[in-house]
Amino acid sequence: MRAIPTGRQLRFGTELRKLRESAGLSATQAGQLVGAQQSQISNMEAGRVGVSAERVRALACHYKCADRALTEALATMTSQRHRGWWEEYRDLLPAALLDLAEVEHHAAHLRVSVTVHIPGLLQTIDHARELFRQVIPELSPPDIEHRVSYRIKRQAVLFRDPPTPYEVVVHEAALRMQFGGPAMARAQLHHMLDMSERDHVTLRVLPFTAGSFPGSGQSIFYSNGPVPQLDTVHLDQSHGPVFLDAEAQLHMYRRLLDRMEARALPPAKSRDVIHQIAREL
Incomplete structure (x- = not known):
């Protein structure tokens, strides 16, 4: 059974969605840019699935995100998906x-x-x-x-x-x-x-x-x-x-x-x- 996303995972997805919406792209269009289905983009933005740091950087590039610090912070969050004490x-x-x-x-x-x-x-x-x-x-x-x-x-x-x-x-x-x-x-x-x-x-x-x-x-x-x-x-x-x-x-x-x-x-x-x-x- 798929684990329920934590608050941090939901926040990651929300920030990813904000970048996409700022670029004026639909989830379908974003998926086409990185070779993914619309459902995959939706699952990423809902915090339901893990995302590689490389994919985060690729999406940020396609979204024309000029904030490198934000992009790297989101990329780092992908490696911190483990659950703590x-x-x-x-x-x-x-x-x-x-x-x-x-x-x-x-x-x-x-x-x-x-x-x-x-x-x-x-x-x-x-x-x-x-x-x-x-x-x-x-x-x-x-x-x-x-x-x-x-x-x-x-x-x-x-x-x-x-x-x-x-x-x-x-x-x-x-x-x-x-x-x-x-x-x-x-x-x-x-x-x-x-x-x-x-x-x-x-x-x-x-x-x-x-x-x-x-x-x-x-x-x-x-x-x-x-x-x-x-x-x-x-x-x-x-x-x-x-x-x-x-x-x-x-x-x-x-x-x-x-x-x-x-x-x-x-x-x-x-x-x-x-x-x-x-x-x-």
Whole structure:
């Protein structure tokens, strides 16, 4: 049985289709240019079949794509069709969560802003477990542990060699949430402080005194691809993750993150705020 395409495979196909449509060609016409059937082009663009790097370059050439960086990024994606550690959760978690791990795994850079929750990649095991205990509808104990282990394994991107650069803006409100009680909250803050000392982790606090700011009503997760066209925005909704990749959406969320970072405290002062909140617990 043919495997269901992952989110990354679907994204590859979407970008290939965009190039074809920009060239004003039908799938039939594109197939004729490279000696393929219309159905083969359609399957490529649906992420259902693998494509060689050579064919990607040939299609890009016929599509008159002048962006060599984008062409090479798409060609590289053809050799990254293997499925990673997240596949062990395929029958245990929603597919969108697996797509999130895949996006993070391949990201060149990660940017996050959160208002109420601690970012998943900076959560302790106890903090994550407490969050999943509050999910509605309630999760069974095994399901809670599956989600906890999955969340912790996602954090590997911050510990591999080389690690993925990670920039976080966290609102003071999230730092003062005492999930699991004062002791657990204090341990979570200390963990964030430890992580913020790593060269590839930049943590900024948006204090209450900053007042209103753009994007205040949502958490934003922005994954930079090898080229800007392959960036992805992930919004955490109550019904599950939502992924955005339209050019206008990417531009808007980059601007939101830029403005939030500009309003936030610099890293050193941010650590001072976190230390102070931890002492108050």
